[in-house]
Amino acid sequence: MDSRVSYLLGLKLVRDRLGSTSSFPFNLKFLSTLNLQFKVPVTFFVGENGSGKSTLLEAIASLCRLPVSGGGRNELSASHAPENDSALAKVLRPSFRRQPRDGFFLRAEFAAHFASLLDDRKSDPEFIGNPYARYGGRSLHMQSHGEAFLAILQNRIREGVFLLDEPESALSPQRQLALLILIHELVEKGESQFIIATHSPLLMTYPGAQIINFDRPELSSISLEETSHYQITRGILDDPSRYWNYLLEE
Numbered sequence: 001m002d003s004r005v006s007y008l009l010g011l012k013l014v015r016d017r018l019g020s021t022s023s024f025p026f027n028l029k030f031l032s033t034l035n036l037q038f039k040v041p042v043t044f045f046v047g048e049n050g051s052g053k054s055t056l057l058e059a060i061a062s063l064c065r066l067p068v069s070g071g072g073r074n075e076l077s078a079s080h081a082p083e084n085d086s087a088l089a090k091v092l093r094p095s096f097r098r099q100p101r102d103g104f105f106l107r108a109e110f111a112a113h114f115a116s117l118l119d120d121r122k123s124d125p126e127f128i129g130n131p132y133a134r135y136g137g138r139s140l141h142m143q144s145h146g147e148a149f150l151a152i153l154q155n156r157i158r159e160g161v162f163l164l165d166e167p168e169s170a171l172s173p174q175r176q177l178a179l180l181i182l183i184h185e186l187v188e189k190g191e192s193q194f195i196i197a198t199h200s201p202l203l204m205t206y207p208g209a210q211i212i213n214f215d216r217p218e219l220s221s222i223s224l225e226e227t228s229h230y231q232i233t234r235g236i237l238d239d240p241s242r243y244w245n246y247l248l249e250e
Contacts, residue, residue, distance in 0.1 A: 007161050007193045008064065010037045010095040011056075017091040025088045028052040029217045034092070036219055038195070040210050041187045045197040046227055047214025053197040055088055057163050060195060061105040062089035064161045070107035100193075102160035106152060106167060150175060153182060159191035168200035176202050201229040 186192040
């Protein structure tokens with residue numbers, strides 16, 4: 001295990017807390033064997049839609065005292081998105097080197113809700129301070145989706161545990177590279193840990209990252225080249241016409 005893993009070292013299922021396994025999220029295939037170790041400061045969760053990546057990320061947010069609906073600790077009492085609790089977190093035991101003093105959970109699907117929350121605070125006469133101060137200085141609704149994402153990432157993230165759920169959904173390839181540089185700069189300072197659910201093979205190229213595969217019943221580490229994301233992307237870019245012939249034959 002890398003000594004630079006500053007905060008969350010692992011997760012285990014506590015079987016005594018687990019009741020029925022017939023309903024979601026307790027019927028997720030990986031749960032029965034869950035004993036996950038975070039070995040390096042940057043970890044990617046990869047797998048098909050519905051494999052449980054975001055659900056586990058929500059549980060980690062709860063265990064790190066971050067809002068399941070997204071945001072930082074200032075948003076723990078806010079109700080800006082449908083999910084405000086993680087049932088899965090209740091059956092997991094985290095192992096920390098130390099508890100993070102700060103962190104942020106970036107959820108692509110609830111970014112608009114979060115932007116509206118900041119606007120509501122701006123118009124609230126009882127709110128003290130500038131709600132945009134830590135997010136680039138202006139309303140996130142006044143920026144494009146990608147600009148708003150980068151404003152959060154570049155201004156809010158400094159140190160702590162940072163959970164990113166499909167950040168590539170709003171970012172061009174060039175902006176994804178900017179995100180990788182930001183992650184690298186923060187990791188090198190030794191005070192940040194990133195856990196990222198993604199479908200982007202570009203993001204997965206981060207040097208030395210741990211890639212956790214959710215497409216098998218037991219979570220396991222795989223290389224970039226073993227991911228379906230890499231194989232499909234490389235295959236279609238290497239020879240688009242051949243790949244399309246294959247697709248149309250199917």
